[in-house]
Amino acid sequence: MAKIVPFRAVRPAKDKVSLVTARSYDEYSAAELASQLDYNPFSFLHVLNPLYINLQKSSFEKRFRLVQAKYAEFKEEKILKKEDKPVFYLYEIKSRNRTFTGLIAATSIEDYRNNIIKKHEDTLQYRVELFKDYLHQTGFNTEPVLITYPENAAMAKWKELKKQKRPLYHFTSLNRDTHTLWRIKNEGEIAWLQEQFDKMGSLYIADGHHRSASANMLYEEDKATGNVNLNYFMSFLISEADLKIYEYNRIIHDLNGMSKEQFLAALDNDFTVENKGQQLWKPEQKFQFGMYLDGDFYALELRDKYFSSVQEALDAQLLYDKVLHPLLGIGDLRNDERIEYIPGNKPVTAIKEAVDSGEFEVGFTLYPASIKEIKELADNDLIMPPKSTYIEPKFRSGLVVYEI
Structure with a gap:
């Protein structure tokens, strides 16, 4: 029985979403990264890589403090805003060749520890510890673990019906992919989705073994603080049929x-x-x-x-x-x-x-x-x-x- 919960996400202001969001940091060449940081003041790359010219000379602890400070600055300037209540999201990525649709939710550390969320890759201890320190210092994560589940008719039908509704975001990125995000805040709809995943015997990590292991390590170290957000980590849940390997x-x-x-x-x-x-x-x-x-x-x-x-x-x-x-x-x-x-x-x-x-x-x-x-x-x-x-x-x- 897999547990998913809604969460109070932080997300870009509607008028800036196409400027804020970025590909994963390590996908940019040095020239592309410099261009984004020089000419787009709203790019989330500024959060991930503040003071980018001299950053490589800084200690990890200093880098993480700078990331946290820049993230707070983006929130203060209303570039990013926090949801009023816990929600799920349905997210579609449409490229020239494929369409991916999945649910953004928080998944359970307990399920990870009990092997309900299953792994197929080994992890490097130093990378797990480094990202754990990053999470501890910055207090946020924007890269969900990609998790797959067996498709079922009810979920497939629900996704198609949901995609007929007006989205929260709809924009095209510079690589010409189209991104659409629907917010799910209705309590009845949230409960129904939780019920669907509760019926599933197992979930499988497709990508993000280090991120999930880091979240588990952070939970183990900081659980005494009583921070309930440590009990979960953000995941992008996508059916096996939609995954591209x-x-x-x-x-x-x-x-x-x-x-x-x-x-x-x-x-x-x-x-x-x-x-x-x-x-x-x-x-x-x-x-x-x-x-x-x-x-x-x-x-x-x-x-x-x-x-x-x-x-x-x-x-x-x-x-x-x-x-x-x-x-x-x-x-x-x-x-x-x-x-x-x-x-x-x-x-x-x-x-x-x-x-x-x-x-x-x-x-x-x-x-x-x-x-x-x-x-x-x-x-x-x-x-x-x-x-x-x-x-x-x-x-x-x-x-x-x-x-x-």
Whole structure:
């Protein structure tokens, strides 16, 4: 039984919402970030990165204090305002190719601790502690955990009916995505939504394992204060059918001392290897891998497809077990400087360009993991290798803020 609750969100003034909201901070190049900070005084990036020119020279504690001060300034200037009462939101993101619709709500730390909200990724302790300190110092979070649930007919019908109502916000961002937000403040409607989630056996974290772990750590440290907001963390709940799962592709700086011919011969032990020449080939099904090496694309298909667990059968795990570790000497997927990652929403030409530049020797493309694999891993307390999935939608910073 999953528990969701409404909360008194902080959000932009209606006339400034398109100016305030921003993509996730780390999605901006240095030039884009400078442009936003120089020419848009309302951007939430000013909150996330105050005094941006000298910020990298400051301690984390000083940075977090500056973030909190800038956030308070945005509220004082009425750029941001707080809801009068606890609410839910229905949020739609419409891009050229897809439409995502989900519910913004607060989800339960108790459910997280009791594995009703299930995980499939490992976390890095230093990142969990750092974001916990950020939450403690700033007192807010604007990046919800992306959680998925099994779609049901009642919820699907409700979403379609709700989208016929007048929205709170409707705007287009600079990347030409259209964003629409409906506020849900009717007590009967809120209770009905809570009932729908109460019937669900489990929820699954799609993206945001570090954020949820940080919220749990903050709760453990500060629960004695009696702050009820610590009992929950903000989530964007989206049905499995609406989720888009991409792979993370790999590019490697060298062949670990092997020649091209030696490497291809070694691959032949576990894969059928077909030279595709200049065809921009990507895997078409599970157990297939694409490779770009020395100006040619290759199709690799695993020979032995029998495994004892879903974890062993993950394509990202197989590439590590059969190629990256034994042949290329990649041990630590998170920290080895010889490997880098390109999300699957980028074209395959991005891998070609990286290898053709001479900086990298070989690139691999993978077939995306399925929601079935993710859920089976989570149900069995198993984890994926680092950088296995790139999942959309991505939430805009500053659209909805959860205060702690």
